[in-house]
Amino acid sequence: MKCRKCGGRAVLELRRHNTAFCAGDFLDFFRHQTLETIRRWKMLSRDEPVLVAVSGGKDSLALWDVLLEAGYTTAGLYIDLGIFDYSRESKARCQAFAAGRDARLIVVSVAEEVGAGIPQVKDVTRRPTCSACGLSKRYIMNRAALDHGFGVVATGHNLDDEAATLLGSTLRWDESSLARQTPVLEVTHPKLARRIKPLFRLSERETAAYAFLRGIDYIVEECPFARGATSISHKEVLNRLEDVSPGSKASFLLGFLERARPRFQAGESVDLRECLRCGQTTTGEVCAFCKLADQVRRAAPRSAVPLGSAALEPTDPAPLRGLAADLSAASEIHAS
Ligand code: AMP
Ligand code: FES
Ligand code: ZN
Numbered sequence: 001m002k003c004r005k006c007g008g009r010a011v012l013e014l015r016r017h018n019t020a021f022c023a024g025d026f027l028d029f030f031r032h033q034t035l036e037t038i039r040r041w042k043m044l045s046r047d048e049p050v051l052v053a054v055s056g057g058k059d060s061l062a063l064w065d066v067l068l069e070a071g072y073t074t075a076g077l078y079i080d081l082g083i084f085d086y087s088r089e090s091k092a093r094c095q096a097f098a099a100g101r102d103a104r105l106i107v108v109s110v111a112e113e114v115g116a117g118i119p120q121v122k123d124v125t126r127r128p129t130c131s132a133c134g135l136s137k138r139y140i141m142n143r144a145a146l147d148h149g150f151g152v153v154a155t156g157h158n159l160d161d162e163a164a165t166l167l168g169s170t171l172r173w174d175e176s177s178l179a180r181q182t183p184v185l186e187v188t189h190p191k192l193a194r195r196i197k198p199l200f201r202l203s204e205r206e207t208a209a210y211a212f213l214r215g216i217d218y219i220v221e222e223c224p225f226a227r228g229a230t231s232i233s234h235k236e237v238l239n240r241l242e243d244v245s246p247g248s249k250a251s252f253l254l255g256f257l258e259r260a261r262p263r264f265q266a267g268e269s270v271d272l273r274e275c276l277r278c279g280q281t282t283t284g285e286v287c288a289f290c291k292l293a294d295q296v297r298r299a300a301p302r303s304a305v306p307l308g309s310a311a312l313e314p315t316d317p318a319p320l321r322g323l324a325a326d327l328s329a330a331s332e333i334h335a336s
Pocket of ligand 3: 275276277278279280286287288289290
């Protein structure tokens, strides 16, 4: 197999593009795709500082690498979820990446913000772990961006992530999620940072190849709470489709974004205001994140959860009956 560009030995075949590349030309292809996506979708202007949310995985570190190389002003944001070895190792990967490039890394710990790490939060909320975790990540990303003067947060969501989310929302005909699924989540309130996904046209296999060829040391293990998640089975189904018909994932997602999403968007409007406690956006009076911190604090004496500063704030004694609804409202507002 020969490289389409230089005729040298190809290291990667991209069936959906009906092409193959050598290492150097693949890296150029990957950079070009990312930067073209940023330009075409008006994600970022050249001089706009961007906060890159890095998990220690291949996608977000590959994205940070491309943005740094292209000369964007960036900082990384690592959110320490407190998930045992998984968090320790992924944090170490982010720190090593940043140190190797003399880049700034901001670390925020969920335990300090909510009062406990995700494993303890999981026990007290009886919510699906990923729901409380996703809420915490989105909240912290937005707040860290505002606190540190960034108007934009970039995440490493790739084509496989986005197509799997779309398949899940379509199977449930979840109109709110469909309306909000976009690679550029524009600001609808002064307290929201723009959220962008510059890798959404690149597949997981392509980001893995980029990270490998660039010698990026990333964490391969998945979060232990992700085992058995429906998003994984959706990815498997899409991979089978892609095998028999290369390009299916991209046409499913891109076709939706171009032709179907505007129809769902038309019916969507949410009234956002500021949380009475923390000032971040919410559809109610107190945001879902503050309620989550309350819930953890209340459970602390029972479960001996170590408390952090946020959870020691005076809290509203109202029961948390609305938490489930708020969690889902918040995940809609800041749809992943
Ligand atoms: P995931 O939801 O784990 O597939 O992650 C999607 C994207 O969210 C990643 O590519 C990162 O940009 C971001 N992200 C996930 N986990 C973290 C974390 N612990 N800290 C910062 N960003 C994260
Ligand atoms: Fe959040 Fe696994 S990363 S539950
Ligand atoms: Zn709040």
